Amino acid sequence: MPSDETSYDVLVIGGGNAALCAAISARREGARVLVLEASxxxxxxxNTRHTRNMRCAHDAATESLSGPYTEEEFFEDLMRVTKGRTDQDLARHMIRESKTMLTWIEEQGVRWQPSLGGTLSLGRTNSFFLGGGRAMLNALYRTAETLGVExxxxxxxxxxxIADGMFLSATVNGETLRAKALVAAAGGFESNIEWLKRYWGEAAENFLIRGTRNNKGTILRLLLDAGVQEVGDPTQCHAVAIDARAPKYDGGIITRLDCVVFGIVxxxxxxxxxxxxxxxxxxxxxxxxxLVAAQPDQIAYIIFxxxxxxxxxxxxxxxxSASTIEGLAEKLGLEPAALRETVDGFNAAVQPGTFDDKVLDDCRTDGLDPPKTHWARRIEEAPFYAYPVRPGITFTYLGTRVNEEAQILMADGRPSANMFAAGEIMAGNxxxxGYAAGIGMTIGGVFGRIAGREAARTARGNRAQGTIAAKEATDV
Incomplete structure (x- = not known):
């Protein structure tokens, strides 16, 4: 039977990429580490189970990457997708640190597959896990357990x-667990439909959660209620168009649709x-x-x-599929004449060009609102196809503010004495x-490694202080 009160150096809450990177990093610093996984x-x-790749800056091609991806190009891509809504100093720090992540992750037992070609256009910027996210996770768990992480x-x-910005203990299944430092790596609140409805209203009922059902935001809520400074827009999230026939939770990568650019929506x-x-x-x-979440009934259809x-x-x-546009409309429950009019209008606006799905080509429309600025080709070769899509939420961006040491900041701006955060729970920094493929794993890996290291050093400092205090008390 467990004791009523157990003490550790570093307590890591969460069980994904960020949590395991933190646990391994802390353990390699000599800390006694406990990982708490809700599932x-x-x-x-x-959500790490559903991932495939990580985006990191690098100076040259490798076995898993087809060419260089500089820090500046990474930063420019991040600025573009976020429209400048990022902590630029923290972002540059993350990108610098990412240059050593591919090697560090490999040292923890993770393996990369050869450079990827094909339609995703990621062979130069992103390294793909051999065996996918679950294989990557299994490798990290094996390493953590071998090192002695509980x-x-x-x-x-x-x-x-939490008292005055200092973590003291956590309650788990009725047990009190004390630790000298805390790493919060428990994800966002995307699986908490009621919380989503505070910002999205009843539309959130039609959202599909493409990742874990366990990210209910419990740790985020506890931290914010304890005076931690929040960061991020609660309505912003990693949200993709996924097959409307996907399950409510854990549909993962196989329900995502990458064909938007090849047709119309x-x-x-x-x-x-x-x-x-x-x-x-x-x-x-x-x-x-x-975009789909803003449409009536949160439903849309990709036509090609x-x-x-x-x-x-x-x-x-x-x-x-159907042999005619009208037949396709009937199968989708759309008004046939309306879909025919939309397709005909699109076809009439398509301009001649050279189609190339790997670059920003010159295939575009003219005089159409909204335009299609690249990869515009007439939809005219039967049979015709469609995928119904709904919003697929991966993770939310509301989180805890941190500094470059992954220290959680309190509402008054002070760094917490012993609390750190990594992964989705602080991604809003x-x-x-917006989003760029693989950057969620970058955030988790980089800040997980930093958080674990700094938490262990904090714990070591606390141990030293405790030893000195005990000796002084004995001397008296």
């Missing part, structure tokens, strides 16, 4: 004792509502969840023809809006 062992790892499953934290009234060719897909795919069928990675579910 059971099968579902461990939160891991508890089905260990949901229900209370945090219409709402329930068969009307287009945004430029499908605005930019290279990895820099724009994460805006489409929010036979010429585009094999240009993208398909969903788990097959596309809906870097992501004010």
């Amino acid at each position: 059971d062992a099968f579902w461990r790892g939160g 891991i508890r499953y089905e260990a949901e934290v229900t209370a945090l004792e 219409v709402n329930k009234h068969a009307q287009r509502f945004y430029d499908e060719g605005e930019d290279i897909w990895p820099k724009r795919y994460a805006i489409w969840g929010r 023809d036979a010429s585009s069928l094999k240009l993208f990675m398909p969903s788990l579910f097959p596309p809906i 870097v992501l004010g809006e």
